[in-house]
Amino acid sequence: MEKSLKELAEYLGGRVIGDESALVRGLGTLDDAGDGQITFLANPKYAQKVATTNAAAVILPPGADGHGRNVVEVANPYLAFAKLLTLFYVAPAKAYGVMDGAFVGKAVAMGDDVTVYPGAFVADGVRLGNRVTLYPGVVLYPGVILGDDVTLHANVSVRERCRIGNRVTIHNGTVVGCDGFGYAPDGKEWYKIPQIGIVMIEDDVEIGSNTVIDRAALEVTLIRRGTKIDNLVQIAHNCVIGENGMICSQVGISGSTKVGSHVTMGGQVGVAGHIQIGDNVMVGAKSGVPGNIPANQIISGIPAIPHREWLKASGIFPRLPEYRKTLGALEKRVAELEKMLASNTNEK
Known part of the structure; x- marks a missing residue:
């Protein structure tokens, strides 16, 4: 060109x-x-x-x-x-149709210009939009719905009845819709809570490799439009991730947490369950978020606090041994002074 x-x-x-x-x-x-x-x-x-x-x-x-x-x-x-x-x-993808070695089940609705590579598995009742590409090893469980211009790279799994919107790309090894981590205590054992909800991914989302998004216990785990999710991310059941978010590698978001729009989470952020994070929040890498965060905040640390406060606190950490030594010396001097005062009082 x-x-x-x-x-x-x-x-x-x-x-x-x-x-x-x-x-x-x-x-x-x-x-x-x-x-x-x-x-x-x-x-x-x-x-x-x-x-x-x-x-x-x-x-x-x-x-x-x-x-x-x-x-x-x-x-x-x-x-x-x-x-x-x-x-x-970036050249437009060519359509090859359903290639030899692919499995397509019964009552599958297939749009125009679809490619299903050898080794892909499309179960009964799946609906594929126009220009969908399924690479080898992709598994679509019964009732899955994919929109237009969806690309699922090798070894992506989308579990039963989950829905994916238009112009979504999911990279190798990611699982959409596996069971949420839900168990009820039964004496010394645990009773599995059936996870009967789904995952819904809206338009223009991209998800990296080896990420897992759990299906909801009853309703929907929702990834809203435009959000970008890195490799090795865990999003638990019943979470809602707002529009145009940026979630970096190794983030873990616990169940039933609601994340606002345009939220950025650095690598290895851990988020507690059943909390709310407002719009336009930025969370620094390795932070732990234990509670609700209002909109328009920049936070860092474990537990996460306003970023400027965390910078001040983290600047003190290298000096803690020095402060400990100084504090020990001060304690010794105070003890000596108290002894001298007590001695003077007794003499009078």
């Missing part, structure tokens, strides 16, 4: 500073891009590299110094670069 800077600027909603007719055939980094490639600057601390890059053009934010190079000026260079990667390198 070859595009002029004018064409790229129109595609990105930006403007060209320099030669509009310059041609671009690919993308590269500021360090490695060469002739015919376009690069971008998103972090100002690397601005000096614009002067030395060998790229044919640079994507820059308004007002940035282009050092005399061809520039495509846009409000968000990082987003623009992502869109160009899609334009130049």
